[in-house]
Amino acid sequence: MPAHEESSNPLVRERAHLAASRAALRAMREDVQALDIRDVTANWVNAAVLQAQMDDRIKALADLSHTPLFFGRLDYSHVVGAEKAEGSEGEQFYIGRRHVHDAHGDPMVIDWRAPVSQPFYQASRTNPLDVDRRRRFGYTGGELTAYEDERLTDPAEEEQTSKLLQAEIERPRVGPMRDIVATIQPEQDEIVRGDLGGTVCVQGGPGTGKTAVGLHRVAFLLYAHRERLARTGTLVIGPNRSFLHYIEQVLPALGELEVKQATVEDLVAARVEVRGTDESASAVVKGDARMAEVLRRAIRSHVTPPTEPVVVVRGSRRWRVPAYEVEEMVNELLARDMRYGAAHEALPQRIAHAVLVRMEEAGEAPDDRVQNSVARNPAVKAAVKAIWPAVDPAKLVLRLLTDADFLATHAEGLLTDEEQKHVLMAKPARSVKSAKWTAADAVLIDEAADLVARTHSLGHVVVDEAQDLSPMQYRAVGRRCSTGSATVLGDLAQGTTPWSTQSWEQALFHLGKADAVVEELTAGFRVPREVIAYASRLLPAISPGLAPVESVRETPGSLSVRQVTEAAALDAAVVAACEESLRHEGSTGLIAADARIPALAAALAAAGHTVLSPGEETTADSRLTLVPASLAKGLEYDYVVLDEPAAVVDGEPDERTGLRRLYVALTRAVSGLVVLHAAPLPEQLG
Numbered sequence: 001m002p003a004h005e006e007s008s009n010p011l012v013r014e015r016a017h018l019a020a021s022r023a024a025l026r027a028m029r030e031d032v033q034a035l036d037i038r039d040v041t042a043n044w045v046n047a048a049v050l051q052a053q054m055d056d057r058i059k060a061l062a063d064l065s066h067t068p069l070f071f072g073r074l075d076y077s078h079v080v081g082a083e084k085a086e087g088s089e090g091e092q093f094y095i096g097r098r099h100v101h102d103a104h105g106d107p108m109v110i111d112w113r114a115p116v117s118q119p120f121y122q123a124s125r126t127n128p129l130d131v132d133r134r135r136r137f138g139y140t141g142g143e144l145t146a147y148e149d150e151r152l153t154d155p156a157e158e159e160q161t162s163k164l165l166q167a168e169i170e171r172p173r174v175g176p177m178r179d180i181v182a183t184i185q186p187e188q189d190e191i192v193r194g195d196l197g198g199t200v201c202v203q204g205g206p207g208t209g210k211t212a213v214g215l216h217r218v219a220f221l222l223y224a225h226r227e228r229l230a231r232t233g234t235l236v237i238g239p240n241r242s243f244l245h246y247i248e249q250v251l252p253a254l255g256e257l258e259v260k261q262a263t264v265e266d267l268v269a270a271r272v273e274v275r276g277t278d279e280s281a282s283a284v285v286k287g288d289a290r291m292a293e294v295l296r297r298a299i300r301s302h303v304t305p306p307t308e309p310v311v312v313v314r315g316s317r318r319w320r321v322p323a324y325e326v327e328e329m330v331n332e333l334l335a336r337d338m339r340y341g342a343a344h345e346a347l348p349q350r351i352a353h354a355v356l357v358r359m360e361e362a363g364e365a366p367d368d369r370v371q372n373s374v375a376r377n378p379a380v381k382a383a384v385k386a387i388w389p390a391v392d393p394a395k396l397v398l399r400l401l402t403d404a405d406f407l408a409t410h411a412e413g414l415l416t417d418e419e420q421k422h423v424l425m426a427k428p429a430r431s432v433k434s435a436k437w438t439a440a441d442a443v444l445i446d447e448a449a450d451l452v453a454r455t456h457s458l459g460h461v462v463v464d465e466a467q468d469l470s471p472m473q474y475r476a477v478g479r480r481c482s483t484g485s486a487t488v489l490g491d492l493a494q495g496t497t498p499w500s501t502q503s504w505e506q507a508l509f510h511l512g513k514a515d516a517v518v519e520e521l522t523a524g525f526r527v528p529r530e531v532i533a534y535a536s537r538l539l540p541a542i543s544p545g546l547a548p549v550e551s552v553r554e555t556p557g558s559l560s561v562r563q564v565t566e567a568a569a570l571d572a573a574v575v576a577a578c579e580e581s582l583r584h585e586g587s588t589g590l591i592a593a594d595a596r597i598p599a600l601a602a603a604l605a606a607a608g609h610t611v612l613s614p615g616e617e618t619t620a621d622s623r624l625t626l627v628p629a630s631l632a633k634g635l636e637y638d639y640v641v642l643d644e645p646a647a648v649v650d651g652e653p654d655e656r657t658g659l660r661r662l663y664v665a666l667t668r669a670v671s672g673l674v675v676l677h678a679a680p681l682p683e684q685l686g
Contacts, residue, residue: 014073014137015144017094021069021108025100029061060098060255067253068142070096070109071182072120073135077153080116080130090132095120097181098255112181113193113223121189128152136182138164169525169553177247177636179254180212183525191519192216196225196460199481199516201488201504205549206535206667207526211634214462214489215247219254221460232459232484236261237477239465242615243634264473265439267480268446271394276436280498280653282422286440287470287499289510290414291423292447297410298400299340299451303388305330310383312355312374317362319355326351330387341452344388348375351383393448394432397441402428443472446479455479465633466490466507470499474510486513493543494633496660498653522547526636528555531673534685535666541684542660560674567678570644571603577641577674578604578624584671586638587618587625591665593647594628600643601626633664640669646679659684 037050063069076090093110095117100109110117119129132153138146148164151157168183184192191213194200200217204210218236222229236251236259238244244261251259265274278286285291306326312319329350333343352374359366374380400407402425411420429435437445449455461481463469467490469477477486488511492501501507508516524532529551536548564573574590581588590611592600604611604626611626612618614635618625627635629648642648642665649658659682666673 011144011147014147017108018069018144020102021094021096021100022063024102024108025061025063025069027103028100029058029063032057032061056257059252059257067097068137068139068144068182069100070094071137071139072096073133073137074117074120074123074131075133075135077128077130077132090130093117097179097253111223113220118189118193121184122186123152124186125152136162136164138167166553177211177250179250180209180216181254184216185209185523185525187519187521187523188213188216192220194517196221196228196485199486199488199508199511199513201466201490201508201516201518202521203491203504203518204489204521205491205493205524205546206532206664207524207551208521208549209525210489210491210521211247211464212250213521214464214487215250216254217487218259218460218462219251219256222256222259225459229459230258232457234259234460235458235462235480237267237461237463238263239468239633240631242613242631243465245615246635264469264476265442268439268442268476271445271449272432272435272437272442274437274439274442276438276441278438278440279422283438283440283470284499285415285419285422286438286444287472289471289475291444291472292475294400294407294411294414295396295444295448296451298396298406299391299448300334301410302340302391303330303334304386306383306387308383310351310379312377312379314374314377319358321351321354321358325354326383326387329354333388339450339452339454340391342454344384344390347388348380348384351375351380352377391448391452392432393445393452396448397444398429398432398435400444401425401435401441440470440472443470443476446476447472450479455482457481457483459484460486462487462489464489465494467492467495467501468497468633469501469507470497471506471510474507475512478510478512482512486511486516488513488516493539493546494660494664495543496630496633496652496657496664498657500657500660520547522550524549524551525553526670527551527667528553528558528669528671528673530555530557530559531669532667534559534561534673535663537686538659538663538666538682538684542656542663555671558669558672560672561681562674562676564676564678570676570678571599573676574600574641574643575603575607575609577676578609579607581639581641581672581674582623584639586671587623588639588641589625589627589632589635589637589668590641590643591627591629591632591648591668592643593651594630595651596643596647597626597628627668629661629665632668636668636670638670639672640665640674642666642673642675644677644679645675645681645685646677649682 032054035054037047072095074093074095078090080091093116095112096109097112099111101107119131120134123129123131123134134150134152136148137144146164148162165183188209191200191202202210202213218234240263248261306323309323310321310326333346352371355374356366356371401423404424407420407423458480461477463477466488495501504518508514532549532551539546539548564570578588578590609624610622611624612622614625614627614631645662648662648665652658652661
């Protein structure tokens with residue numbers, strides 16, 4: 001589309017283009033809906049597959065009334081991809097969430113992921129990337145109401161902070177997490193557009209947009225490598241269901257409907273039902289990477305060297321494979337370190353091949369069918385069962401957790417006597433079904449299952465809040481992308497599990513991606529400067545050496561720390577602070593120690609307030625969410641009321657974990673934070 005001079009009223013022209021683009025999108029959707037597939041499908045299976053693909057396409061082309069179809073415009077100085085000619089007229093592209101074309105196939109909106117769109121995020125005055133003008137659009141309720149221009153090649157124009165960009169970042173949070181395609185920053189864009197083959201780890205403090213970067217990276221990879229990822233699959237892993245519910249609309253808003261979401265617990269819970277919980281010390285040992293070697297030893301211990309020859313009877317002939325030859329086969333399979341199940345399947349074929357060699361030496365001419373028949377011979381099957389028996393992963397783990405001698409044999413030199421006591425079940429179960437399996441046990445079973453048979457690998461996996469994973473959980477995630485790549489997102493300062501990550505290098509090693517690139521985001525776009533500076537007072541105690549976030553948003557009056565003189569008056573003061581926050585537009589989150597939630601829920605109910613649970617979608621009529629501190633991670637609210645910081649710290653098993661939990665709670669606010677306390681504040685905030 002050639003660029004030309006603006007009309008006397010640019011806003012009218014841009015609104016007209018928006019209306020025309022929406023009409024074109026409707027036409028694209030109607031064209032798909034009108035397709036008749038009856039004459040192009042050979043059978044009902046093909047018809048069902050094609051219909052499902054068409055249904056997904058129709059969903060992807062939905063016009064969301066309150067989601068701007070385009071948010072920017074690029075006016076290039078020249079025709080993109082052509083040689084620069086003096087006096088040549090440039091091209092103009094509207095940048096949006098998805099591609100839209102007119103009836104002739106000419107683009108009306110360019111997908112933000114297309115190469116021609118990248119300068120919208122990367123162009124600057126020092127490197128304009130052939131862009132003469134970058135235009136941003138402002139919307140109110142889905143209607144285009146403002147625009148703002150940057151003349152990147154005009155030396156006379158002063159550089160200014162974009163007010164529309166700032167307004168978009170600060171727009172009230174009502175509903176689930178939304179995309180950030182209109183506000184992606186250059187350092188974020190470089191991570192988003194990274195190559196599919198490489199694994200990247202993003203260390204980002206509160207408000208740096210690491211979660212959004214990870215989700216937009218998935219959307220970009222699906223755009224750039226759609227066929228490959230359609231075959232191999234993509235997965236987003238979050239810390240809990242509330243978090244996944246909060247982010248679940250981001251990718252569909254970008255037209256991506258096929259990305260699955262799960263927690264680590266979801267990944268490993270297929271084989272057993274998790275009904276129990278571990279003491280902290282037990283969970284730490286079970287989550288330690290040394291348990292992988294304990295499991296490997298335990299599985300290989302089932303292999304027993306043969307003591308008798310294998311004698312196969314076929315007709316009137318007897319074929320004998322001596323014990324020493326079978327032992328050589330077993331030793332070769334052990335030396336190759338094959339998966340246990342694969343070796344179990346290979347051994348009968350090895351024995352059968354030895355029998356075929358003897359048949360050929362005797363003048364017979366056996367073929368592959370004879371070898372397969374010999375491999376299924378009762379004598380061969382009996383020998384394999386005795387030498388290399390099948391192993392049930394859950395039964396193996398149950399034996400390790402209930403048989404002290406069996407555990408001691410395979411944990412020798414790996415786990416101390418005290419650590420072995422932590423691993424053993426307090427009340428040994430008699431069977432896999434009756435056992436009260438814990439989340440850490442399920443990860444052990446998943447590891448054992450992979451030692452038996454290879455876990456299916458996806459093309460790309462995103463794991464968020466990764467700092468809270470144990471080494472064994474990292475291994476479980478790594479198995480899901482062993483032949484693919486990963487995006488690892490987290491903040492070392494927000495690690496709130498007893499086994500939380502101490503360094504990304506260590507975590508990436510356990511993930512099986514030691515060569516991953518570690519990127520650090522330090523520019524904060526969500527949390528106001530006053531709030532993040534207050535929370536950062538905790539950093540020397542919780543994560544020494546980690547750079548504090550530098551917020552780009554200065555919001556005077558965004559922080560209020562109030563002491564309540566009498567503990568009995570705290571609940572009433574919290575309710576009043578919530579009512580004060582609700583006078584503002586947007587969402588309010590009341591965050592408190594888990595033990596304080598029932599009392600605060602009762603106080604709010606008595607005052608006539610209906611509250612939401614974490615992850616539930618806010619509406620115009622219901623904007624107050626009551627958040628246990630243990631579920632606050634990854635969530636954000638326009639205004640946050642934080643109840644009794646000391647109680648948040650005391651609710652954790654140790655002070656450092658408690659302070660990290662407090663750091664998370666302090667950094668959930670987008671516009672304002674009110675801290676109320678009756679007990680003294682933790683000294684680290686002084």
